[in-house]
Amino acid sequence: xxxxxxxxxxxxxxxxxxxxxxxxxxxxxxxxxxxxxxxxxxxxxxxxxxxxxxxxxxxxxxxxxxxxxxxxxxxxxxxxxxxxxxxxxxxxxxxxxxxxxxxxxxxxxxxxxxxxxxxxxxxxxxxxxxxxxxxxxxxxxxxxxxxxxxxxxxxxxxxxxxxxxxxxxxxxxxxxxxxxxxxxxxxxxxxxxxxxxxxxxxxxxxxxxxxxxxxxxxxxxxxxxxxxxxxxxxxxxxxxxxxxxxxxxxxxxxxxxxxxxxxxxxxxxxxxxxxxxxxxxxxxxxxxxxxxxxxxxxxx
Amino acid sequence: xxxxxxxxxxxxxxxxxxxxxxxxxxxxxxxxxxxxxxxxxxxxxxxxxxxxxxxxxxxxxxxxxxxxxxxxxxxxxxxxxxxxxxxxxxxxxxxxxxxxxxxxxxxxxxxxxxxxxxxxxxxxxxxxxxxxxxxxxxxxxxxxxxxxxxxxxxxxxxxxxxxxxxxxxxxxxxxxxxxxxxxxxxxxxxxxxxxxxxxxxxxxxxxxxxxxxxxxxxxxxxxxxxxxxxxxxxxxxxxxxxxxxxxxxxxxxxxxxxxxxxxxxxxxxxxxxxxxxxxxxxxxxxxxxxxxxxxxxxxx
Numbered sequence: 001x002x003x004x005x006x007x008x009x010x011x012x013x014x015x016x017x018x019x020x021x022x023x024x025x026x027x028x029x030x031x032x033x034x035x036x037x038x039x040x041x042x043x044x045x046x047x048x049x050x051x052x053x054x055x056x057x058x059x060x061x062x063x064x065x066x067x068x069x070x071x072x073x074x075x076x077x078x079x080x081x082x083x084x085x086x087x088x089x090x091x092x093x094x095x096x097x098x099x100x101x102x103x104x105x106x107x108x109x110x111x112x113x114x115x116x117x118x119x120x121x122x123x124x125x126x127x128x129x130x131x132x133x134x135x136x137x138x139x140x141x142x143x144x145x146x147x148x149x150x151x152x153x154x155x156x157x158x159x160x161x162x163x164x165x166x167x168x169x170x171x172x173x174x175x176x177x178x179x180x181x182x183x184x185x186x187x188x189x190x191x192x193x194x195x196x197x198x199x200x201x202x203x204x205x206x207x208x209x210x211x212x213x214x215x216x217x218x219x220x221x222x223x224x225x226x227x228x229x230x231x232x233x234x235x236x237x238x239x240x241x242x243x244x245x246x247x248x249x250x251x252x253x254x255x256x257x258x259x260x261x262x263x264x265x266x267x268x269x270x271x272x273x274x275x276x277x278x279x280x281x282x283x284x285x286x287x288x289x290x291x292x293x294x295x296x297x298x299x300x
Numbered sequence: 301x302x303x304x305x306x307x308x309x310x311x312x313x314x315x316x317x318x319x320x321x322x323x324x325x326x327x328x329x330x331x332x333x334x335x336x337x338x339x340x341x342x343x344x345x346x347x348x349x350x351x352x353x354x355x356x357x358x359x360x361x362x363x364x365x366x367x368x369x370x371x372x373x374x375x376x377x378x379x380x381x382x383x384x385x386x387x388x389x390x391x392x393x394x395x396x397x398x399x400x401x402x403x404x405x406x407x408x409x410x411x412x413x414x415x416x417x418x419x420x421x422x423x424x425x426x427x428x429x430x431x432x433x434x435x436x437x438x439x440x441x442x443x444x445x446x447x448x449x450x451x452x453x454x455x456x457x458x459x460x461x462x463x464x465x466x467x468x469x470x471x472x473x474x475x476x477x478x479x480x481x482x483x484x485x486x487x488x489x490x491x492x493x494x495x496x497x498x499x500x501x502x503x504x505x506x507x508x509x510x511x512x513x514x515x516x517x518x519x520x521x522x523x524x525x526x527x528x529x530x531x532x533x534x535x536x537x538x539x540x541x542x543x544x545x546x547x548x549x550x551x552x553x554x555x556x557x558x559x560x561x562x563x564x565x566x567x568x569x570x571x572x573x574x575x576x577x578x579x580x581x582x583x584x585x586x587x588x589x590x591x592x593x594x595x596x597x598x599x600x
Binding site for chain 1: 306341342503505529530558560561564577578579580583
């Protein structure tokens with residue numbers, strides 16, 4: 001099973017340059033500002049925002065850019081179709097504040113046989129500014145901690161060190177992930193396996209492995225333990241925060257939950273706790289705990 | 301993939317006799333009334349109710365029976381553990397009203413080559429009394445109508461007659477389904493295939509076929525068209541309303557959506573429209589339209 005054919009992340013990836021590059025492209029054509037229809041799967045009244053870039057534009061060349069809600073975009077389109085000369089006015093008061101210190105939070109169970117080999121499970125602590133970030137990525141944070149809680153409650157003593165890493169600052173430049181990889185390299189730490197949950201707290205559908213074809217083939221032997229729970233293995237990306245750990249040796253993985261609802265809430269004020277289903281969240285944590293257990297015990 | 305291992309319907313099926321048979325069993329032991337913890341996957345403040353039976357008990361032997369919310373049951377348990385002699389008082393004012401006439405609603409596209417062979421797609425129009433019944437079974441109703449809309453919008457002329465059947469009275473005795481099958485038999489109608497959606501409007505995970513091993517094996521050839529969308533074929537039940545059509549010839553099927561959230565809302569006041577996700581609902585309708593298309597064109 002390949003979940004990508006119903007994967008909203010693919011649609012997002014294919015259209016989000018309207019937001020990220022829209023200002024640069026519009027400025028080239030002489031625009032004084034740019035608005036973008038929010039990148040969301042739903043019709044709602046929330047702006048779904050996110051990063052955008054001015055690339056090489058000088059300060060004076062930069063034009064204001066904003067995302068409007070999909071309902072707002074529908075209204076604007078219908079008004080434009082009635083009167084193409086309609087005027088659209090928008091004012092922004094956003095600004096960049098100076099950096100402040102934030103922290104990546106780490107907890108671990110020391111390995112009983114190979115304490116120097118590290119397995120990471122994590123997500124990111126920060127969220128885009130508009131919502132609570134319950135799915136992006138509060139879910140991943142809670143699931144990562146839950147993995148350690150599951151092992152503790154089972155009195156499972158891992159062979160390798162299992163480390164929960166709650167990464168700082170994914171949204172604004174991946175600085176938590178970059179710093180973690182930098183420090184790991186400085187300390188000469190051996191990272192054996194890392195898995196991230198950063199695609200929402202929905203029913204788990206797959207685990208994506210960012211690794212060689214040969215390695216993936218050898219990992220496929222574990223898939224049978226997941227198939228009966230509707231979780232399949234695929235080859236692809238892992239997670240933004242663990243990506244900087246990639247060094248040709250570490251096996252990287254990402255939890256792939258059912259992606260149908262993720263972009264309903266993504267980077268909007270609607271990404272709140274009431275959108276999380278406890279059972280779906282727990283199933284994702286169980287899937288991560290299971291693959292970590294298998295990797296710790298049966299990966300040669 | 302077999303979705304049954306994470307199938308909440310199995311848990312429901314294994315525990316619901318506490319509600320259906322609880323009064324009879326408690327009465328045997330001299331109880332003056334019986335309450336049951338709601339059959340739901342969540343902790344909430346809603347009673348989740350449903351059918352219960354007095355079997356052979358005479359009117360004077362019957363004791364009142366009620367479902368209380370899971371939060372209420374937790375509270376009661378904790379109070380009982382503090383004081384086993386605690387008194388529990390409940391009053392009921394429920395009664396049976398006389399039957400009223402309700403209708404099964406039917407619409408169809410006449411088949412172009414084999415109009416006398418009928419394909420049914422349906423759900424049930426009624427709901428348990430406490431909620432709106434948005435998942436049980438408003439979702440199935442909307443999806444069934446959507447199948448016909450999809451075919452019309454594609455200008456698809458089916459070879460066989462495709463009939464949407466919105467069954468009356470599933471919850472209180474299956475009288476719509478029984479009557480439909482009775483009339484079909486009287487009219488000597490040939491039903492070729494029937495599929496029901498009555499398990500919620502969630503992301504489709506499977507299609508369950510109630511048919512012989514041999515027939516199922518031959519149907520498996522269609523599964524490859526669904527696997528990339530995360531929908532697998534399994535052998536099992538179909539749907540309550542189409543069940544009475546079973547005659548050894550008709551192929552019966554049921555849509556199997558992701559079952560994680562269904563019993564959060566089942567037969568409770570919380571089964572309301574805001575719990576429906578448009579995209580998930582549409583994917584279920586698309587899965588049903590696809591299998592109907594394949595059955596109509598490629599089933600020998």
